[in-house]
Amino acid sequence: MTVASHVEELRKKHQNLSVAVERAQRSPSARDHEITAMKREKLRLKEQINRLGH
Template sequence: MSLSSHVQELKRKHKTLSDQVETAQRAPASDGLELVHLKKQKLKLKEEIERLSS
């Protein structure tokens, strides 16, 4: 897998997590711990994307 395709895959995963976070935030009975976990995963992906892109 080339670097650019790896970064694209990470961006796709980041977008998926963003959608999951938005859905969880709108749900009235969302699990706060799950939301924190999703946000941490999203941040790790963002940091990895930035590291690989620079």
């Protein structure tokens, strides 16, 4: 896997998490700790993308 394709995969995961967080925040049954965990994962992915320089 090239660096560019790896970064693209990370961006897709980040975008999917963004959608999931938005959906969870609108849902009355969503638990705060689940949303927090998704946000942490989004941040981890963003940091990894930035580290790879893209």
